[in-house]
Amino acid sequence: MFGERMRWEMVSPATVQKTAQDLYARYGESAxxxxxxxxxxxxxxxxxxxxxxxxxxxxxxxxxxxxxxxxPRREPSRPDREEIGSLSRPALATR
Numbered sequence: 001m002f003g004e005r006m007r008w009e010m011v012s013p014a015t016v017q018k019t020a021q022d023l024y025a026r027y028g029e030s031a032x033x034x035x036x037x038x039x040x041x042x043x044x045x046x047x048x049x050x051x052x053x054x055x056x057x058x059x060x061x062x063x064x065x066x067x068x069x070x071x072p073r074r075e076p077s078r079p080d081r082e083e084i085g086s087l088s089r090p091a092l093a094t095r
Contacts, residue, residue: 011053020060029068035061 023031035058042051 011049011056016053016056016060020057020064023057024061024064024068029065031061032058032065 020031020035023035027034035054039051039054039058042054045051
């Protein structure tokens, strides 16, 4: 997937994006684990161009997964009774 095809040419952002999209389309959120493992294996090698390409693909897969995950909905916090009571009473001036 991101081996020989990327080995001898400059890696364009479009190629990285397309590779990440293909990986994500095929494997879903598991694409993140696959891209991480691939990058980890390539750290032991001596071809830094392929490692760079794998890391770029990993970053793009991370973006795709983050965009696909729903944002958790936060409930507004409610003040407790003590906070409500202190808001309704005027502050006492101390001398």
